[in-house]
Amino acid sequence: MSASEKAETDPLEAFRDEVRAFLAENFDPSLVGKDNVMSSVEGDDEMSPEAARWKTAMGERGWGTPTWPREYGGGGLSRAEAKVLNQEMMRAKAWNPIGGMGVMMLGPTLLEFASEEQKQRHIPPICRGEIRWCQGYSEPGAGSDLASLKCKAEDKGDHYLVNGQKTWTSGGQWADWCFALVRTSTHHKHEGISFLLLDMKTLGVEVRPIRLISGASPFCETFFTDVKVPKENLVGQEGQGWTIGKRLLEHERTNLSGGSRLAGFMGPSVADLAKRYIGTDEEGRIADPDLRTRIIRHDMEARSFMLTAQRVMENAKTGGPTTISSILKNVGTKVQQERAELILEIMGMNGLGWDGEGFAEDELSATRSWLWGKATSIYGGTAEIQNNVIAKRILGMLDHQ
Amino acid sequence: MVTLNEEQTMLRDMARDWAANEAPVSAFRALRDRKAVAGFDRSTFEEMAQMGWTGVIAPESYGGSEFGVLGLGLVLEETGRTLTASPLLSSGLVAVSALMLGGSDAQKERWLPGLASGETIGTLAVDEGPRHDPAKIEAKAEKRGDGFVLSGTKAYVPEGDSADLFIVAARTGEGIGLFLVPGNAEGVSRSARSMVDSRSHAFVQFEGVSLPSDALLGEEDGAALLDKILDRARIGTAAEMLGLCSQAFDMTLDYLKTREQFGEILSRFQALQHRMAHLFTQIELMRSTVEAALVAVDQDRADLPVMASLAKAVANETTHLMSRELIQLHGGIGMTDDYDAGFYLKRARILENAYGNASFHRERFARLSGY
Ligand SMILES: Cc1cc2nc3c(=O)[nH]c(=O)nc-3n(C[C@H](O)[C@H](O)[C@H](O)COP(=O)(O)OP(=O)(O)OC[C@H]3O[C@@H](n4cnc5c(N)ncnc54)[C@H](O)[C@@H]3O)c2cc1C
DSSP states (O other): OOHHHHHHHOHHHHHHHHHHHHHHHHOOGGGTTOOOTTHHHHOOOOOOHHHHHHHHHHHHHTTTSTTSOGGGTSOOOOHHHHHHHHHHHHHTTOOOOOOSHIIIIIHHHHHHHSOHHHHHHHHHHHHTTOOOEEEEOOBTTBSSSGGGOOOEEEEOSSEEEEEEEEEEEETTTTOSEEEEEEESOSSOTTTTEEEEEEETTSTTEEEEEEOBTTSOOOEEEEEEEEEEEEGGGEESSTTOHHHHHHHHHHHHHHHHTOHHHHHTOOSOOHHHHHHHHHOBOTTSOBSOHHHHHHHHHHHHHHHHHHHHHHHHHHHHHHTOOOGGGGGHHHHHHHHHHHHHHHHHHHHGGGGGEEESTTOOHHHHHHHHHHHHHGGGGTTTSOHHHHHHHIIIIITOOOOOO | OOOOOHHHHHHHHHHHHHHHHHSOHHHHHHHHHHTOTTSSOHHHHHHHHHTTGGGSSSOGGGTOOOOOHHHHHHHHHHHHHTTOOOSIIIIIIIIHHHHHHHOOHHHHHHHHHHHHHTSSOEEEEOOOSSSOOTTOOOOEEEEETTEEEEEEEEEEEETTTTOSEEEEEEEOSSSEEEEEEETTSTTEEEEOOEETTOSOEEEEEEEEEEEOGGGEESOSSOHHHHHHHHHHHHHHHHHHHHHHHHHHHHHHHHHHHHOEETTEEGGGOHHHHHHHHHHHHHHHHHHHHHHHHHHHHHTTOTTHHHHHHHHHHHHHHHHHHHHHHHHHHHGGGGGBTTSSHHHHHHHHHHHHHTTOOHHHHHHHHHHHTTO
């Protein structure tokens, strides 16, 4: 059977042809490897004309958010089609130009909880990658104990008046909009929380960048002083914010486990790096046997993690158990952090440069990502809080009180 | 804790007070922000020298106080707590040790008084690549006439940007020899490296440097001498790491005792209590190995090399763990540059690399132990 005959009989193959044609036309080969995974947290680099064209093309098709409904600007693809799209993109080494918190967290939450008008207004720009969202959850006094948040929103008839402070707002200085948890009642801890969408250009919103140990300033302290938010920007009911906010965190945690990111690592493997820096013995083994053992362990853990991530995905399709997804974030971040530490060890002092002369670019970027990566076990629910969730909610090991 | 005599106790207390008051972490922060190429503050180092710290181990006849390496280890630990940037380890311990162990009377006369008084800054230049490996020395010292001609490059030389004296390991016809090379000798050039710990780790080039015959420290086959000097460097580094870990632990404990979440101070959560109990245990184990190694130097014990590798390997592992937990247990605040935790993490990895990482010392420990 020829390819075209196959396509005639199998609609998925026809779709595959369509994707290939689309990629050939819109994904310029010069873009291979130019994906900036950190762009959503570290701000924009200037986009090349090729990259801009690629983003527009993907946005128009809605293929950056392939399974979201067509009516809101998504791709409207079935899971099987989305898989084909993914396969073909991998084959062409094409990356998804549509991302950020709107895609990872807010969109799915709006699809579930928002009114029809809110969906029509906010989801299409997310699908086109036009609006940057930031997450206004944490406050100086409310981190792991998020529900103790104090930033208040007073009912003023047609609008809420928001006063208070958020912190660690990733991308706050570049964001157009913010989804925030605010306190609409002080009588109840959890039921007093509401979920608001806030235009960052509103009068009274002020951001102050915070510098990280990696030298970058990807997040801010965000201050709200008498900020007027129209009532139409309340998602769900007043007091329903905790339920909505937690659902959003679930999306965040699944994304942050980094399964897809790990799988797509394009850099050299840790073992290859070790061979390059440290050399091999006459049988081709990494010359430092102690390090070699630890690389083996790391590799095996990474494999186990990927297999588990796969198992979670398959279970989700067949309606099997979903509790194992709770371990993904901790394992994923641990594997990433371990990888960064191993790379640093392999590079020795070359992996500890800050800037300037004497270091290769990949060495300097290894250092910065090592430092930045320490955040992954802190944001989106710390490793300890994840373990509390596993112990209490899944294993039923409740507090003894 | 080892039993300290009265003088050692006084020295430690003095160092602790001085570091806390005169060289707190905020001083290091200011230095970092200033991007000082030397990687330390001259006037701070002068103060340390005036207190006699640069001469703690040097013989009295050369202006030192002969307090021993344990005494200096106490100072390194206390200044390690506040990340005090100074050449005390490279110069006051390593360079002074080199001369005491291998120097002729004339060489001692020439260099020790300046090193002991802190006027001269000395450092050992061994490694040529990014990992500590004394077996991989390619720098060459060729006999010419009465003396030698030295050529080669040394990588990440601590205090290399300011050193007045380099003690350079180079191949001779007989093996590895050590050479005393003045920083201003013709053919010596340095280039600075900007590193995560904002300290000095320079690349130093020796291009056909002519040296007189009395530049040779010890024998032309000086590998054994080099090893002895390196062991002192390793143990001194472990002492600094002990201070770094102890402070990182204290910072974490203080934070957990003040930060509230879920209506409780964090230190009431058992999961965190156990983490801290574990760290406390590891740091106590580390302290035992570091102190034993310092004492082994002063007693010139035969098992000194094993003790050095034990101390450095344990120090590396413990420092690695503590520096990670320091960040994790602080939550978001620990990730910010405004907070000091990041400085400890960054310095920790540099010290882990200095004079041998954990795998280097585990391997060496096994070899020395005959397996
Ligand atoms: C790089 C980065 C980006 C971020 N981006 C955002 C953002 O965009 N928007 C936003 O809203 N927030 C953001 N955050 C904030 C993040 O969600 C919080 O830092 C996180 O929830 C932890 O809160 P905290 O920092 O207050 O730490 P704390 O809650 O004070 O925790 C300190 C330590 O105590 C532990 N701990 C706390 N409670 C318990 C317990 N019950 N049992 C055991 N251990 C416990 C924690 O695990 C942690 O180790 C970001 C943080 C970072 C580092």
